[in-house]
Every structure is written in C-alpha cells, then in structure tokens.
Amino acid sequence: RCDNKFYIAPGIGRGAFGPLQSVGVAGRITALASGALQPTRQGVDVVVGLDTGSGSQVAVYEPAKETAGPSATYLVRGPISSLAIGSFDDDKYPDVAVVAGGGLAILHGNAPGLPCDQTRLETVPLPFSVEHSAPGRFVAGRVGTQIAVMGGDGHVIVLGRQGTGR
Numbered sequence: 001r002c003d004n005k006f007y008i009a010p011g012i013g014r015g016a017f018g019p020l021q022s023v024g025v026a027g028r029i030t031a032l033a034s035g036a037l038q039p040t041r042q043g044v045d046v047v048v049g050l051d052t053g054s055g056s057q058v059a060v061y062e063p064a065k066e067t068a069g070p071s072a073t074y075l076v077r078g079p080i081s082s083l084a085i086g087s088f089d090d091d092k093y094p095d096v097a098v099v100a101g102g103g104l105a106i107l108h109g110n111a112p113g114l115p116c117d118q119t120r121l122e123t124v125p126l127p128f129s130v131e132h133s134a135p136g137r138f139v140a141g142r143v144g145t146q147i148a149v150m151g152g153d154g155h156v157i158v159l160g161r162q163g164t165g166r
Contacts, residue, residue, distance in 0.1 A: 003029055006048065010064075025059060025070075027052035035085035037094050037109055047096050049080030056080050058098055058107060060116070072116035074107060076100040086135035086145030088160075097147050102129035104149055128155065 005024045009017040023046075031049030038045070043063020048070075050057050056079055059070035078101015088095040093109025104124040110116070128151040135145045138158045146160030 005029075006032060006046065008046070023061065025050055027057070030056070031080045031083045031099075033083035033085050033096065035094060037085070037096075038112055039092065039094070041112070047083050047085065049083055049098070049100070051079060056100055058083070058096065058121075074118060074121050076105060076121070078102060082132045084133050084135045084147065086147070088135075088145055088147060090144075097133045097135065099130050099133050099149070102131075102152075104130045104133065104147070124159070128152070 004027065005022050006029060008021045008023060010021065012018045025048055027050035029048055030051050033047045034044050036044055037060065041063065045063060046061040048059045048061065050059055056076050058074045058076060058080065060072045062071045065071065076098060080098060080100045082099035084097040085094055086097065088097060088106050089108060091109065093111065095109050096107040098105045098107055104126055106122045106124060108120045108122060110120060126149070130149045131152050132150045134148045136148060138146050138148055139160060142160035144160065146158050148156055148158050150156045
C-alpha cells in the first residue's frame with residue numbers, strides 16, 4: 001500500500017512458487033484485491049486502486065499479462081479505500097465492489113471479448129459515507145454474494161439481492 005508497484009509470485013506447480021515479479025503501476029496503490037474475474041480462464045486477476053496524482057482509478061491486470069500493463073482502467077470519484085471481488089448481480093461473471101470517496105460502486109463483470117468501458121461502473125446510492133466493504137454470505141434468503149458496508153461511524157449494513165437461493 002502507498003507504493004507504485006506490486007509483486008506476483010507465480011505458481012510453478014506442486015505447491016511451489018517462482019521468483020517474485022515486480023509490476024509497476026501508474027500511481028500510488030491505495031487498495032488491492034485478487035480473484036478470478038473470468039471463470040473460464042486460468043489464473044487470478046489483480047485489481048488495483050490507484051491515486052494517479054490527477055485522480056483515482058481502478059486498474060485490472062489479467063493473469064500472466066500483469067507486466068504488460070492493465071487490461072482495463074476505470075475512473076472513480078475520490079480515493080479508493082477498499083476493493084472486494086464477488087458475484088453481486090445476476091450474471092455468471094464476478095464483479096468488483098469499489099469503495100471510493102465515501103461512496104460504493106460496483107464494477108460489473110462481463111464476458112471475454114466485450115468492451116471494458118466506464119459504463120460497467122455502477123454507483124450504489126447510500127445515505128451515509130462508506131469506509132470499507134467486505135463480500136460474503138451474511139443474511140439467509142438472499143441470492144449470491146452480499147456486501148457488508150461500514151460507514152464512518154462504525155454502522156454496518158448488508159446489501160444483497162432477495163431471492164430463494166435455488
């Protein structure tokens with residue numbers, strides 16, 4: 001955190017790792033998350049929250065292509081304090097919950113080959129300033145991954161879809 005690079009230890013099989021690879025980014029890292037954003041692709045994506053000096057952005061790095069630079073970037077309002085990967089909508093592609101500037105946004109996943117544009121970032125209106133988020137299954141009767149969000153006063157609410165879970 002607060003650096004301009006992150007490191008990857010590539011798996012080489014049998015529980016072993018190869019040498020660390022340094023990946024430089026276009027700004028100061030404020031948040032980091034990793035997970036599979038494309039279920040049919042092998043490897044783990046790295047999602048990085050950045051302060052570029054001229055604004056904040058979310059940068060997505062694909063597996064085995066990290067050193068080539070981000071595959072997509074998304075502008076957000078305010079400093080990014082938290083990133084969380086989960087299935088927050090009705091499709092099969094994982095999403096990213098972004099806490100930035102006291103607000104919550106969802107970066108919706110999409111199918112391989114589709115454009116990665118700013119329209120995939122949906123602002124979630126909330127009546128308080130958000131500090132952090134965490135994905136999980138907190139409340140029975142809701143479908144998919146839920147998001148627990150914590151406000152600046154320590155207040156926590158759980159967001160998620162209603163449904164039968166079938």
